[in-house]
Each structure stands twice: as C-alpha cells, then as structure tokens.
Amino acid sequence: MDYRVIDAAEITAAVKKLFIDCNYFIGGDILCALQRARENEPSPVGRSVLTQIIENDRLAAEEEIPLCQDTGMAVLFVSYGDKVCVDGDFEKAVNEGVRQAYRDGYLRKSVVSDPVFDRLNTRDNTPAIIHTQIVSGDTIAITAGGKGFGSENMSAIKMLTPSYGAEGVKQFVRDTVFAAGPNPCPPIVVGVGIGGTFERAAQLAKKATFRPIDTENDDPRYAAMERELLAEINKMGFGPAGLGGGTTALGVNIETAPTHIAGMPVAVNICCHAARHASITI
Amino acid sequence: MTKHISLPLTEAAIADLKAGDSVLLSGTILTGRDAAHKRLYELIEKGEPLPVDIRGELIYYVGPAPAKPGYTVGPAGPTSSYRMDKYTPALLDRGLKGMIGKGARSREVIDAMVRNRCVYFAAIGGAAALIAKSIKAEEILCYEDLGTEAVRRYTVEEFPCIVAIDSQGNNVYESEPLKYRS
Numbered sequence: 001m002d003y004r005v006i007d008a009a010e011i012t013a014a015v016k017k018l019f020i021d022c023n024y025f026i027g028g029d030i031l032c033a034l035q036r037a038r039e040n041e042p043s044p045v046g047r048s049v050l051t052q053i054i055e056n057d058r059l060a061a062e063e064e065i066p067l068c069q070d071t072g073m074a075v076l077f078v079s080y081g082d083k084v085c086v087d088g089d090f091e092k093a094v095n096e097g098v099r100q101a102y103r104d105g106y107l108r109k110s111v112v113s114d115p116v117f118d119r120l121n122t123r124d125n126t127p128a129i130i131h132t133q134i135v136s137g138d139t140i141a142i143t144a145g146g147k148g149f150g151s152e153n154m155s156a157i158k159m160l161t162p163s164y165g166a167e168g169v170k171q172f173v174r175d176t177v178f179a180a181g182p183n184p185c186p187p188i189v190v191g192v193g194i195g196g197t198f199e200r201a202a203q204l205a206k207k208a209t210f211r212p213i214d215t216e217n218d219d220p221r222y223a224a225m226e227r228e229l230l231a232e233i234n235k236m237g238f239g240p241a242g243l244g245g246g247t248t249a250l251g252v253n254i255e256t257a258p259t260h261i262a263g264m265p266v267a268v269n270i271c272c273h274a275a276r277h278a279s280i281t282i
Numbered sequence: 283m284t285k286h287i288s289l290p291l292t293e294a295a296i297a298d299l300k301a302g303d304s305v306l307l308s309g310t311i312l313t314g315r316d317a318a319h320k321r322l323y324e325l326i327e328k329g330e331p332l333p334v335d336i337r338g339e340l341i342y343y344v345g346p347a348p349a350k351p352g353y354t355v356g357p358a359g360p361t362s363s364y365r366m367d368k369y370t371p372a373l374l375d376r377g378l379k380g381m382i383g384k385g386a387r388s389r390e391v392i393d394a395m396v397r398n399r400c401v402y403f404a405a406i407g408g409a410a411a412l413i414a415k416s417i418k419a420e421e422i423l424c425y426e427d428l429g430t431e432a433v434r435r436y437t438v439e440e441f442p443c444i445v446a447i448d449s450q451g452n453n454v455y456e457s458e459p460l461k462y463r464s
Binding site for chain 1: 302304317344345346347348349350353356357358359361362364384385386404406407408409410411412413415428429430431442444446454455457458459460461462463464
C-alpha cells in the first residue's frame with residue numbers, strides 16, 4: 001500500500017500560519033455580518049460599538065496585530081487521510097506550530113498547566129486541543145481557531161431527552177444565550193451541537209462555531225432552526241457589547257449527529273464576534 | 283456628547299458621571315485581572331499591606347497581548363468583569379475608585395460601589411487593537427511572574443469607554459437591553 005509522506009515540519013509551518021492568520025485577519029463572513037448589522041442596528045450606541053469593532057478589525061489586519069488580546073486556546077479539527085504518513089510525531093508537530101505562532105506572532109499565552117491547583121502559565125500556549133478524525137484520502141485538512149474564554153465560559157451542555165423535541169432544543173439555546181447576556185462580547189456566534197454522546201455534542205458545538213456564518217445546515221429543518229433562533233436571540237435586546245440593541249448574535253450554526261434512543265444531548269458553544277478560524281489542506 | 287475625564291477621578295467627577303455617558307479617560311490607570319485580584323484579596327484577608335496603592339485608582343481588567351517591536355503595548359481590550367466580583371468589594375472598601383471592564387456585575391459589587399461612591403466603566407470587548415492606540419506608556423508594578431496578568435500602570439490618553447454603572451448604582455446592563463427587548 002502506498003502512503004504519501006508528509007514531513008512533520010510542514011505540519012508545524014501550516015499550524016503556525018493558521019494561528020497567526022486567524023488572529024490577525026477576521027473572516028469575510030464575520031466582517032460582512034458586522035457591516036450589515038451596523039446598517040440595521042436601531043441603537044445609536046450599538047451602531048457606535050459596531051463601527052468601533054469594524055475599525056478594530058480593519059486596524060488589526062492592516063498592522064498585522066491580534067484583533068483581540070485574548071488570542072485564545074488553540075483548537076484544531078484535523079481530518080487525517082488514511083493514506084498519509086507523517087514523518088515525525090504529529091501531535092508534537094502541531095504543538096510546535098502553536099508554540100511558534102504564539103511566540104513569533106506576538107499572541108498572548110493564555111494556557112495554565114493545572115486547572116485547579118498550580119495554574120502556572122505554560123508560557124507558549126500549549127498544549128493545543130486537537131480533534132482528529134481519520135478519513136479516506138491522502139491529505140491532511142486542518143481547521144484551527146483561537147478560542148477566547150470570555151465566550152467559552154458562557155457555554156453550556158444539557159442532556160435533554162427525546163420528548164423535549166425541537167422546542168426543548170430551542171429553549172435550551174435561548175436560555176443559554178440569555179444567561180450569558182452582555183458577558184461573551186456580543187454580537188456572538190452561537191454553535192449548537194445536537195446528538196451523539198455527552199462529549200460528541202460539545203465537540204459538534206465547537207465545530208459549529210468554526211463553520212462560516214454565511215453557510216447553513218444541509219438539512220432544511222435545521223437550517224430553519226438556525227434562522228429562527230438567530231431572529232429570537234436578536235429580540236433579547238442585549239445588543240453590541242451588551243449595551244442594548246438589536247444585534248446580539250451574528251449567526252447560529254447547528255451541527256448534528258446520530259444519538260441514543262434515550263437521549264438528545266444539546267451543547268451550546270458561544271463565540272464572541274471575534275470568531276477566528278482558518279483552514280488549510282496539506 | 284462625550285465627556286473628557288482627567289484621572290485620578292475627583293469626587294465631583296464621579297458624582298457627575300451618569301450611567302450611559304460616553305467618556306474619554308486621560309491619566310494613569312492600574313491593570314489587574316483574575317490571578318492578581320486573588321493575590322490582592324488574600325493579602326487583605328490576612329491584614330497584610332498591598333504591593334500597590336489602590337486608593338483613588340481605577341483598575342482596568344486586562345491581560346494584554348505582547349507588544350510587537352515598535353509598539354508600546356500589545357492589543358489590550360477588557361476581559362469579563364464578573365470573574366473579579368468575589369474580590370472587588372474588598373478593594374472598593376479599601377479605596378479603589380473604579381473599574382474598567384466588560385459585562386455585568388454582582389449585587390455585592392454594586393452595593394460596594396454605591397457605599398464607596400465608585401464608578402464602573404465598560405470598554406468594548408474585542409476592540410483590543412483599537413483600544414491599545416490610547417495607551418501611551420506602561421510600567422509593571424508587581425506580580426511580574428504572572429506574565430500577562432501582572433499589575434501594570436498604563437498612561438492613557440482619551441481611552442474610550444462608557445459609564446456602565448454609576449455611583450448611584452444605575453446600570454446600563456439592566457436598563458438598555460430592556461429598551462430593545464421584544
């Protein structure tokens with residue numbers, strides 16, 4: 001059987017570029033949504049906040065500096081082709097890319113070693129969170145993002161059961177966003193993961209935040225739920241920076257997976273307006 | 283209308299600041315976030331002196347990104363304030379006059395603000411590159427081992443923010459969303 005050999009150094013270089021790029025350059029989907037929101041925002045303070053966010057994102061790209069000081073914890077979704085052989089240690093190569101990006105890109109190192117007792121900064125933003133899926137093919141596709149924790153802290157998961165139905169799912173999403181209120185740097189992107197197991201739902205929710213907000217779920221029923229939730233969230237009134245207004249969210253993305261006959265897990269991963277992600281196929 | 287405010291805040295300036303006011307702050311401010319607050323709070327609990335004099339000061343909740351060569355400071359936007367709620371009343375009772383952050387505060391913090399006539403400003407979360415333009419100098423005062431969480435003194439010029447909670451306890455995070463809720 002023939003394998004395509006990829007040098008570990010190539011993985012490192014690609015990961016480094018992904019994290020620097022996503023922290024300097026906001027996605028076109030987000031920028032378009034911010035501009036459209038500014039046109040429609042009824043609150044004068046809200047319009048002013050959106051103007052400053054757009055100006056901030058322009059400035060960051062122009063000067064090649066991070067658009068937010070919280071350059072996040074490094075999260076990667078990797079589709080690893082089964083005909084690929086990495087010459088070296090894949091995880092080490094990824095973490096080396098993160099280390100180099102956060103050092104050479106002047107990104108903030110925000111990771112602590114032990115969550116409860118030591119809380120010592122690892123000083124290079126490693127380790128990364130790496131979700132790897134083996135797929136068929138001879139490429140490695142990576143989608144990476146720096147996840148800020150102002151919004152991450154506002155996320156929630158609930159093990160709903162089947163009788164809750166679609167209305168139960170929507171209620172939990174609305175409750176989570178309402179409880180987050182002004183804290184997660186609105187306007188937010190809401191990632192919803194439904195199905196799977198406890199951990200799969202959370203992973204799907206994260207994956208949903210990495211999907212561009214100018215796309216919709218392939219299943220028209222979930223696409224309709226995305227639009228409905230977005231409209232409902234924007235009636236909550238929190239607005240840009242939580243200072244009041246009609247733009248609390250820029251997008252709602254739903255990802256789903258098969259689940260157990262007894263279950264309907266729902267995870268809501270909230271992301272701030274600096275919804276940073278970038279992709280590459282090696 | 284935007285109010286230009288010179289720091290340190292005077293009692294008269296604090297009394298004049300109303301929730302919702304847009305302000306530009308000029309002068310010096312302190313920085314501190316989770317880990318520094320925990321340390322300061324533990325010193326207060328033990329009755330020991332603080333390594334930095336907080337009386338009359340404003341604390342900006344920020345953990346800046348590193349400065350690129352040629353820059354004074356790196357991007358430096360506000361972090362979520364509620365995480366400091368546990369520690370804030372003790373600091374306000376010790377003479378801190380205000381905070382700059384983002385997001386809601388607890389009842390205990392607001393009560394301590396009213397009791398001590400203090401003000402809470404909101405800066406725009408995620409506007410870190412833009413906000414850094416108004417920070418002209420920085421000096422590390424203590425807890426350098428905390429890296430980005432060290433306590434710094436920033437010299438700011440026309441630092442943009444909004445009075446989120448004033449010294450009477452009026453709170454834009456409560457009042458403003460209601461106007462747009464349907």
